[in-house]
Each structure stands twice: as structure tokens, then as C-alpha cells.
Amino acid sequence: MELVTIADIEAAAKRVEGVAVRTPLLFQTWDPRGSLWLKPENLQPIGAFKLRGAFNAVASLDDAARARGVVTYSSGNHAQAVAYAARHFGVPAVIVVPDIAPRVKVEATRAYGAEVVQVPIDEHEAKAHELAAARGLTLVPPFDHPAIIAGQGTAGLEIAEDLPDVEVVLVPVSGGGLASGVGAAIRARCPRARVIGVEPELAADATEGLRLGHRVDWPTADRARTIADGLRAQPSDLTFAHLREVVDAMVTVTEDEIRDAIRVLALRARLVAEPSGAVTTAAYLSRAAELPPGRTVALVSGGNVDPALLGSLLA
Numbered sequence: 001m002e003l004v005t006i007a008d009i010e011a012a013a014k015r016v017e018g019v020a021v022r023t024p025l026l027f028q029t030w031d032p033r034g035s036l037w038l039k040p041e042n043l044q045p046i047g048a049f050k051l052r053g054a055f056n057a058v059a060s061l062d063d064a065a066r067a068r069g070v071v072t073y074s075s076g077n078h079a080q081a082v083a084y085a086a087r088h089f090g091v092p093a094v095i096v097v098p099d100i101a102p103r104v105k106v107e108a109t110r111a112y113g114a115e116v117v118q119v120p121i122d123e124h125e126a127k128a129h130e131l132a133a134a135r136g137l138t139l140v141p142p143f144d145h146p147a148i149i150a151g152q153g154t155a156g157l158e159i160a161e162d163l164p165d166v167e168v169v170l171v172p173v174s175g176g177g178l179a180s181g182v183g184a185a186i187r188a189r190c191p192r193a194r195v196i197g198v199e200p201e202l203a204a205d206a207t208e209g210l211r212l213g214h215r216v217d218w219p220t221a222d223r224a225r226t227i228a229d230g231l232r233a234q235p236s237d238l239t240f241a242h243l244r245e246v247v248d249a250m251v252t253v254t255e256d257e258i259r260d261a262i263r264v265l266a267l268r269a270r271l272v273a274e275p276s277g278a279v280t281t282a283a284y285l286s287r288a289a290e291l292p293p294g295r296t297v298a299l300v301s302g303g304n305v306d307p308a309l310l311g312s313l314l315a
């Protein structure tokens with residue numbers, strides 16, 4: 001299987017320049033170990049890293065395909081990213097979201113002008129394929145595409161440029177597009193660095209699969225238990241092949257550790273993170289014994305947290 005290269009990621013960086021924010025690395029002075037930098041992808045225009053891959057994918061389409069419109073399926077952040085990219089290019093977008101998606105993400109997607117279709121969580125991918133065939137739309141998947149992986153990899157390219165002596169990079173893993181792209185960029189630019197994937201214990205299918213050496217399927221209902229709604233997907237054959245090549249190890253975190261990390265990010269780092277975006281900080285805070293030592297970047301993948309949830313955690 002052909003994997004995304006550093007040349008693909010560099011080409012993607014040119015496409016997303018001026019649209020995706022080049023998020024800074026923020027050194028955390030409150031960290032007693034003195035070795036943590038945060039990459040706040042919650043500062044992207046749509047509040048999450050997903051803009052990088054979605055914009056690269058839509059920008060890579062030919063004019064005829066864009067004119068027909070695009071469709072995707074997503075729990076929320078990729079939905080917003082595709083809607084944002086479609087609005088940028090002035091093309092129609094249809095977004096299929098699970099009916100348990102956070103309202104804040106669904107409303108934001110509609111606000112970008114997309115048509116939103118809500119279905120049960122185990123039907124949203126099939127519904128997107130059905131709509132693509134029926135309406136002649138181009139499917140822009142949330143992770144299972146080289147253009148998506150290359151776009152997400154631009155975050156890793158920035159890490160390598162801003163902290164070339166980085167030793168550990170913590171990346172959330174769900175469908176695997178972000179970890180695949182970031183891992184590929186770090187492998188090429190900072191080959192001595194270790195790339196560590198992080199999952200919730202309640203959705204640790206990639207952790208199990210990499211341990212066993214093959215993809216595994218966890219029931220949708222099991223993965224839906226985690227508070228980290230953006231980490232309920234499973235890797236595809238394409239992303240799993242990347243993960244096997246570019247991820248050095250996996251760690252998992254509990255639901256309470258995710259909640260604690262959201263509080264730490266808000267109160268100490270002054271960053272609003274959704275549960276999916278807080279798992280890397282949770283790993284740094286709670287799994288130090290399982291992580292390599294050294295200069296560590298934790299990628300805060302998104303900040304589209306439900307206000308009621310955030311309020312309850314900070315109360």
C-alpha cells in the first residue's frame with residue numbers, strides 16, 4: 001500500500017497556507033518537568049485540526065468535481081472543516097452526522113452553509129456513500145484518503161520546523177489520519193523523535209490492533225461510550241498501514257483522566273479543549289511512566305467542547 005510522503009505533506013502545506021492557522025508551540029511553564037509544549041489546534045478557524053486535511057482534499061479536486069459538490073460523514077469537527085472548505089470554494093456541501101453528535105458542532109456546521117443530515121451513529125458512513133451516488137457528489141472522507149492524511153501532516157511539519165530537537169510527539173488516534181500524517185512528517189524531519197498515539201481506554205481499538213499486528217473492529221456502541229466524541233472512529237486499512245510505520249507506541253487514558261486534563265488545560269494553559277483534544281495532555285500528566293522522557297509536544301487537536309460539559313468540569 002502506497003503511503004503518504006513528506007513531499008505530499010509539503011505540497012499540502014502550500015495549499016492550506018493562509019487558510020489553516022500556523023499554530024504556535026506553547027511552552028508550559030507550570031509543568032514541573034519543564035518539558036511540555038502544546039500545539040493548540042483548537043485555535044484553527046473551525047476550532048480543530050481537521051481544517052488542514054479537509055481543505056487540502058477539496059483544494060485537490062478538479063473544478064468539475066468541486067462544482068458538483070461534496071459530501072462527508074463526521075461526528076463534528078471534520079463536518080465543520082468540509083463545510084468551511086466548501087464555503088471557501090463556493091460549492092455545495094452535504095454533511096452526514098450521527099444523531100449523538102454534540103449540538104455545538106452540528107450548529108457550527110450549519111452556520112457554514114452546509115446541509116446537515118442526522119442519522120444513527122452506525123449508519124452515517126453508509127448514508128454519505130448513498131448521497132454521493134444519488135446526487136453525484138464527491139465524497140471527502142474524514143481520514144481514509146491520502147489528501148486528508150497529507151493535510152493533517154502539515155501540523156507535524158510545523159512541529160518539526162518550530163522544535164527540531166523534539167523528542168516525543170503525542171497525537172490523538174481515532175480514524176488515524178492525524179497520527180498518520182503527523183507521524184510521517186516527524187519521521188522525515190525529526191527521525192530521532194518518538195511518535196506516541198493516545199486513545200481513550202473505552203475506544204482503544206487501534207491500540208489493540210497495533211499490539212496484535214492487524215486491524216480489529218470494536219462495536220460502535222462500545223466506542224460510543226467515551227466522552228471523547230471525536231475519537232470514536234476506527235482506522236481504515238490505509239491509516240492502519242501508516243500507523244504501523246510511523247507510530248512508535250500507543251497509550252490509553254481513562255475518562256476521569258481526560259476530564260482532569262480539560263481542567264488543567266483551561267486553568268493552567270488557558271486553552272479550551274474538547275475531550276478528544278485533551279487526551280494527549282492526559283497522557284502526559286497521567287502516563288509519565290509509559291512515555292519516553294524528553295522534550296514533548298502534545299497536540300491539542302480541538303476545542304469544540306459542549307459549553308454545558310465545560311461548565312460542569314470547571315464548576
